[in-house]
Amino acid sequence: MKTVEALVSVGDRYVGRAPTFDVEPAWWSEVEGITRKLDHLLGVRTVVLRLVQADAAVVMRGGRVVYHVQALGEPRPGVLDETPYDGWGAIVAPHPLRATWAEVDGPTRLIEWAQSIVGPLDPGQVKTWNLSCLIRFPGAWAKATSRFCSIDADIIEHIHRYDGTLAPTVLATSAADRWSLLAHAPGIDCWEPDRPTIEDVVGRWVAVQAALAGEVDDLDAPVLRPAELADEVSRLLTVVELSDDAVLDVKRLLTTLPTILGELDAAGLPITLVHGDFHPGNWRSDGTNRAIVDWADSFVGHPATDIQRLRGWLPADQGNHAVEIWSEAWKQQLPDSDPRRALRPMTVLGRLVGAVMYQRFLDNIEPAERIYHADDPRAELQAAVEAMRACGW
Numbered sequence: 281m282k283t284v285e286a287l288v289s290v291g292d293r294y295v296g297r298a299p300t301f302d303v304e305p306a307w308w309s310e311v312e313g314i315t316r317k318l319d320h321l322l323g324v325r326t327v328v329l330r331l332v333q334a335d336a337a338v339v340m341r342g343g344r345v346v347y348h349v350q351a352l353g354e355p356r357p358g359v360l361d362e363t364p365y366d367g368w369g370a371i372v373a374p375h376p377l378r379a380t381w382a383e384v385d386g387p388t389r390l391i392e393w394a395q396s397i398v399g400p401l402d403p404g405q406v407k408t409w410n411l412s413c414l415i416r417f418p419g420a421w422a423k424a425t426s427r428f429c430s431i432d433a434d435i436i437e438h439i440h441r442y443d444g445t446l447a448p449t450v451l452a453t454s455a456a457d458r459w460s461l462l463a464h465a466p467g468i469d470c471w472e473p474d475r476p477t478i479e480d481v482v483g484r485w486v487a488v489q490a491a492l493a494g495e496v497d498d499l500d501a502p503v504l505r506p507a508e509l510a511d512e513v514s515r516l517l518t519v520v521e522l523s524d525d526a527v528l529d530v531k532r533l534l535t536t537l538p539t540i541l542g543e544l545d546a547a548g549l550p551i552t553l554v555h556g557d558f559h560p561g562n563w564r565s566d567g568t569n570r571a572i573v574d575w576a577d578s579f580v581g582h583p584a585t586d587i588q589r590l591r592g593w594l595p596a597d598q599g600n601h602a603v604e605i606w607s608e609a610w611k612q613q614l615p616d617s618d619p620r621r622a623l624r625p626m627t628v629l630g631r632l633v634g635a636v637m638y639q640r641f642l643d644n645i646e647p648a649e650r651i652y653h654a655d656d657p658r659a660e661l662q663a664a665v666e667a668m669r670a671c672g673w
Contacts, residue, residue: 282306282342284314286349287332288322288360292372292384295351296360298322306341308334308652309409312416314347322360324353328408330382332371334651348372350384377646380457381413381424391415394422394461397452410645410652412576420451423460425576428644430501433460435553435575438499442491446484447572455500465573467566478598479605480570481563482590485555486609489583493550502579502640504633505551506544510537512636513661519639520657529665533628536673540625544582547622548614554579556637558586559593581633583610584622588630624671631664 286298298321303313311328318326328347335343348371365371372384380386390413391403398420407414411429415422423432433453439446449463470477492499504512517530555562556577564571587606591599603623610619638656645653 282308283344284317285344285346286314286318287346287365287368287371288318288326288349288351288355289372289384290351290354294365294368294372295355296362297365298349298360300344308340308345309407311347311408312404312406314349315405318349318351321356322351323356324351326351327387327405329384329386330379331409331649331651333648336651339655340652348382350387352388375646377644379410379413379424379426379645381408382646386424387413387415390422390424390457390459393454393457393459394420394452397461410641410649419464421448421460421462421464423462423576425458425460426644427458428502428640429458429576430578431455431458431460432575433462434500435578436460436462438492438495438553439488442488443484445569445571446481446488447575465564465571466569467564470560470563470565470570473560473563473565473594473598475598475601477560477563477565477570478594478602481572482587482602482605483609485558485572485586486583486606486613489552489554490550490610490613493552496551496553496580499553499580501553502637504579504581504636506541506582506629509541509629509632509636510534513537513632516635516639516657516661520635520661522658522661526658526662526665530661533665533668536668540628540668540673544584544622544625544629547584547619548617549583549610549619549622550614551580552583554581554583554585556585556589558589560590561593577637579637582622582626582629584619584626585630585633588623588626627667627671628664628673631660631667635660635664 281302281304283300283302285300288295315326327350329350330348332348333346398417401417404416406416411426413424433450436447436450448465451463452461556579562574564573590602607619610617635657638653641653642650
């Protein structure tokens, strides 16, 4: 549970502070319960623009969270504390790294664009944070993504050329705005996938990755090839706060990196599209049809990144089964490859990829929202060092 404090504006005009209230889910980025409560309280529809402040003692979920909320009409009289807010000017002051949906009228623009395609369906804001804004309609989802992320619909269009049902149907795209409108993927999230689901999703995704390997230059996605990691990690040492001992550990890792990369190269797998957050909660299944969702984190990199991510989410027996399916699928695509050989180096390299990606987030989001990721690069570097030691490098 999180305790919500809403600073409410009409346009950019401050109209008051709502009484604090508790709401589930506790994740800071989940806002559907917030707008439902405020719509009822204020008598007008509301949208959450952005997180203004959060409890530094917790990360991502729980505690006291302050949001800038826009009322899409004049609130009911007498329900807000209208005492002037001293810091309001700073809250609405423009920031060059502010997400477009965190600006006044930002979610409204996304909603109106989607409604121009699906009709006057009732929207519900589900999520907003520095990476994306997600609006649900009956049968469809509108999503805006950050300038440093992939555009879901654009990536899905490439995937559909090789597997027309592995990702949701694209209803519309606005590449200039980084907006996607996707059909709802039926079924449930596969947090506890059965064996047929693992076999189906992993096998089909490998086939698409193999097909896309020759087209990576055509993808509008971030790029992080393993060969670039040394330079990227060296840069991290100049911006991430580390103890002296931790700096020495990372420098030692850098000296070992050519050996680790050589082991990865020996697996014979290509650079291709990586989902980037390949856990079963991003799979949907109705028992017959299965699809992968949430493509905003996808990037051009090494495909073993995805199986490493999946193994970390699954129980050991299911993780081993997923590795079997993944290895067999790649052997089918590339008979001369040795996919399993990529697993050991990826325990280290996957963490380095995470550190670099999280720092890219921090470099590209406004200060108030850096709390989501502030410690992630350091934690991932530490995990990479520990993995290096565990592997005996």
